Amino acid sequence: MTVPVDIYLDLGERSYHIYVGSGLLAHLDAYMKDMPLGRRVLLVTNPTVRTLYGELVEAILTGAGYQVIPASVPDSEESKSLDVAGQLYDTAYLKELDRHSVVIALGGGVVGDLAGFVAATYMRGVPFIQLPTTLLAQVDSSVGGKVAVNHPRGKNIIGAFYQPKLVMADMNVLSTLEVRELKSGLAEVIKYGVIADGAFFAWLERNLEQLLVMEMEALARAVATSCKIKAAVVQEDETEKGYRAILNFGHTLGHAIEALTGYNIYRHGEAVAIGMVAESRLASVMGLLPAAEAQRIEDLIKKAGLPVQIPVHLSVDELLASMERDKKVLDGQYTFALPVQIGRAEVFRGIPGELLRQILTRK
Numbered sequence: 001m002t003v004p005v006d007i008y009l010d011l012g013e014r015s016y017h018i019y020v021g022s023g024l025l026a027h028l029d030a031y032m033k034d035m036p037l038g039r040r041v042l043l044v045t046n047p048t049v050r051t052l053y054g055e056l057v058e059a060i061l062t063g064a065g066y067q068v069i070p071a072s073v074p075d076s077e078e079s080k081s082l083d084v085a086g087q088l089y090d091t092a093y094l095k096e097l098d099r100h101s102v103v104i105a106l107g108g109g110v111v112g113d114l115a116g117f118v119a120a121t122y123m124r125g126v127p128f129i130q131l132p133t134t135l136l137a138q139v140d141s142s143v144g145g146k147v148a149v150n151h152p153r154g155k156n157i158i159g160a161f162y163q164p165k166l167v168m169a170d171m172n173v174l175s176t177l178e179v180r181e182l183k184s185g186l187a188e189v190i191k192y193g194v195i196a197d198g199a200f201f202a203w204l205e206r207n208l209e210q211l212l213v214m215e216m217e218a219l220a221r222a223v224a225t226s227c228k229i230k231a232a233v234v235q236e237d238e239t240e241k242g243y244r245a246i247l248n249f250g251h252t253l254g255h256a257i258e259a260l261t262g263y264n265i266y267r268h269g270e271a272v273a274i275g276m277v278a279e280s281r282l283a284s285v286m287g288l289l290p291a292a293e294a295q296r297i298e299d300l301i302k303k304a305g306l307p308v309q310i311p312v313h314l315s316v317d318e319l320l321a322s323m324e325r326d327k328k329v330l331d332g333q334y335t336f337a338l339p340v341q342i343g344r345a346e347v348f349r350g351i352p353g354e355l356l357r358q359i360l361t362r363k
Contacts (some may be wrong), residue, residue, distance in 0.1 A: 005224040009143070009231040011238055014163040018143055018231065020224045022216065024170040025057060025131065029064035035165060037127050038100030041066045042092055044115035045106040046075040049133050052176055057106055057131070066102075069095045073114060077263035080114050080149045082158065088118045102127045102165075108134035108181070109141035109268060113156070116147030120162035130167040134177060135185025135219070136269050138169040139192070139226035144234045144247075150263065154325050155255045161239045169227070171220050184269030186211060186304045187250070189222050191276060192229045194297055195246045198343025200225050201300070208303055246345040249337040250276035253310075253360075256322035260314050266307070273306035282351070282359045283338040293342050316360045320353060 004021025019031070041061055045054050050072055058068045071091050073079045092101070103126055105115035112130055119128035130142040148159025174182070189211075193201030203221075204211075210218040230247065237244035254275030258266060266274075280297045283289035301308055310319070323334060334351040 007227050007231050010235055016165055018167040018227050020169045022171045024168045029060050037102050039066050040097050040101040041068050042103045043068050044071050047072055048075050049107045079110050085118050085149055092122050099123045099126055104129045106131045109137045112137050112141050113148050117149050120147050120160045128164045130164045133173045134181050136188055138223050140188040142167050143227055143230045155258050169223055171216050183305050184267040187269035187273040187306055189226050191249055192226045194339050195249050195345035196229045201342050245347045246337045249345050252336055253278050256319050259322055260318055270307050273301050277308040278359055288340045316357050319360055
């Protein structure tokens with residue numbers, strides 16, 4: 001195991017460490033040893049990840065004296081539902097998990113969001129650990145405490161802010177990641193450069209090829225930098241009353257695309273990539289972002305092999321209606337996190353529908 005990068009997210013009594021390094025899963029018991037946790041563990045994963053890493057994690061925990069209750073959920077966005085959450089509640093109750101028992105999420109963003117939602121709501125909250133196994137989960141969904149399930153009419157509209165006790169991003173698990181999932185995660189990595197770190201964005205422009213071939217040193221730097229940026233934003237605004245909303249760049253339109261395509265056509269990062277391109281154009285049309293910088297954003301997203309065009313079969317009216325229902329809309333006003341330069345974003349409210357229609361109509 002390499003010496004991991006240790007990122008501390010300081011939220012008072014809800015503070016925790018985010019570790020980024022290679023070979024971390026094999027030492028999970030050591031990281032949990034001094035934490036005040038019960039001995040029963042609900043290990044939530046999916047069939048693919050269970051085959052690859054579930055038995056290893058279960059063996060490590062069992063050897064350290066934990067009673068592990070494995071729970072496998074389908075490997076799809078449809079798993080983020082109240083029905084599947086209900087199945088996990090049943091398992092937790094029947095296996096006599098109490099308020100000191102631990103829920104561990106071993107998987108990508110779907111598993112992390114679902115397991116975190118169950119942890120936040122079972123017995124009004126039990127301890128929760130994130131072991132993200134996709135690039136997207138490592139840089140985004142595992143950090144910051146947003147947990148949720150979907151509703152047929154909207155993504156993540158049933159949820160809570162509930163911080164984990166520990167996050168471990170093991171670089172070794174990325175070696176089994178399919179290329180499409182890697183690219184989906186890169187969308188969120190690019191987002192961090194756009195909204196908060198222009199030097200990081202420039203580094204991504206120079207080193208994207210190394211990331212695409214999974215060069216581990218470059219990936220570790222990308223993950224650690226992304227987590228540091230997100231941790232800094234969350235520390236300033238844990239429950240998204242203002243500044244944290246910059247993390248939603250690309251997500252307002254991206255979530256609409258996901259919802260309107262039934263969550264089974266686009267991966268999350270792919271939808272966000274389309275959203276980032278359209279929202280950068282919006283910022284440019286509004287005079288907030290130089291056109292050349294909007295083009296740099298689009299060029300890097302294209303270079304990452306991500307989609308940039310809004311699906312032609314989705315009408316502008318459908319997209320606008322879906323965005324109106326987005327949880328970021330306040331008092332019926334369209335709200336967007338938009339870049340004002342590469343490396344800085346701000347939140348803008350009251351964006352006219354006609355201006356959005358102009359952007360969404362552009363091909």
